[in-house]
Amino acid sequence: MTKGLAGRTAAAALIAGAMLVAAPVAAQQKVQLSYHWGPTHPAAGFANQFAERVTERSDGALDVQVFPSGQLFGIRDVLGGVASGAVQVGMAVGIVSFPPINSDYNVTAMPGMFDSFEQMRGFFDETEAGQALMQDMQSKTGIRIVGRNPVGPIAVFSAKDDLSSVDSLAGISARVLTDADRVRWGALDAGSTVSLPTGEVYTALQNGIADTVSTVPGALSAYSWWDCVKSAQLPYFQFADAYIIVNAAWFEGLSPELQQVVTEVGAEITAESTAAIMDASAQMLDRLEAEQGGTVFELTGDELAKMNRIEREQIYPGLTEMVSKDTLDAAQAYTQGD
Template sequence: MRSDLTRFVRNTLGAVAAVAVLTPFSAGAEEIVARLSYHWAPAHHSAIYCQKFADRVNERGAGKIRIETYPSGQLFGIREIMGALTSGAVELGGVVGTVSFPPVNKNYNAEGLPGVFQSFDHLRGFFRDDPAGKAVWDNILKRTLTTFVAYNPTGPYMSFSAVRPLDSVEAFQGLKPRYLAGLERPRWEALGASAISLPTREVYTSLQNGMIDTLSTVPSAIKAYSWWEYLKFGQKPYQFFADAFILGNQRWWDGLPDDVKQILLEVGEEISKESTESIMRFSDEVLEEFVKEQGGRVDELSGEELAKLEAIDREKVLPAIKDLIDADVLKAVQDYAAK
């Protein structure tokens, strides 16, 4: 936890330094200009909806507010955006919960528990309605000096490999996976694979040179970043539902006129609904293209193999993450999921 907080503080300080070289946001006496930074490539589902958010706000808020979008990590990468938002180096950002939130509050690791939540609505209900989950969510926003604007999910997580069909639990033995969130590492180890940490921008080159050959990600990503040039085998069932958000810097938000806030909230609510409703369908379409046009293969574990995977999660992964989630929060998650 201490090292995670250290990294978060370092990223925040780096973002503060970036303020000195970034231009101020004024484009006239009345119009507010804000930047929306996100690491997703333009073809990624979450990038598409970030752009829709900006376009809609710009149309309804013409003359009052204009949002400029910066995709593909042009301003800040996936591991840098939280610090940038906290410092005020950028007004709006696309944030992946499993990456950005655990360094602030380790209990957000609950999102990535394999097989616990059954949908995005189920997941969000824990952080919105359950007292333990809501305390985690409120703590994250307070500590990062951010405000919630919209949900913009990245999709359901599953495993992909360049080496062999993932048609059994044993297929993972000896693979070289990449992990992005810390919660992934215990699972890879339990499956007999040696994982290394890599940011999104380094995945393509690492697949190309053989540094890694496997990763868990959302279907949208294998297309958006052209990873499916190397990844040829996928495995279901989905492990968890990776949520993402459009967040705003709290100080910037507090200084906005009420009518501008209302525009942002109205559009944010629309994007939350549309992005969430379309993400599973979009993921299915990408997997269909992966199989039919890219020559890929997707195996879905069932029967004895699925039971073996679930046993590994229950008997090896959960005990290994005891330092990543407080016991009382883990119990609250399990109780919530059992309802």
């Protein structure tokens, strides 16, 4: 009898020990993170850091695997990938992903509305209208925003040699990515527009299907567009923010401790990427000139006044049709009192 009891006790100890060993393995989750940027894009580096830090600080409980360069989802469909649960985490460019859900996000494309990433985010974080807009998009799609990873300020880049004036944009063949792009190029008398996802722009520039793009400086090296680009036109006219988004159901299923890891890392990446993006963009323009032989033009004086007039009289009114009066009024009140 004693021998039988000892045998049962030993067996129970073995089972308990096996359960203790197996517990961490069972708790580990393979988490997929998708983004479309090329490996040298500044935002790609911060996306990778997000994955590395979450994996490390969760002690491997969340094993974040990165799928870059649109391997799983491109710039236009990453939001759907996260919303559906096909991937748990994604990097979504706001002006591309959000207007189809709530067109009021087009307020970020209004020329002169916001003068920095910080001011634009302040509208969304601090005002009732901005908060409601962001909450509406999250609730409609089943995502949660846990951080930001700015793509950069937007300028014009072209295979043409001369972008020294507003009139130099007339007749160009412009790549468009959003409805706001169409409004802007229409007002600037573009000869034609062609809708292209990021992965098809290089070939279009090579073949002359498109010769001009409005984009962030980081895209030049990330997708090798500067092989074709010869000139840039400043000033910047928009601030393109990207959002670290997670599937809401997945996030809510995590333990409070793991939720805290995700949100804390998201906050860190937001702060660090925002602090770095403007300098990184300026350095890319310097490289365009020094390494690629391009020319960076900046509109000043009468030419800047002419661009501002077109933005005020044609582009701005065209975009107001995409934004509700309440959101537009709230944004104007916030920025004018900022």
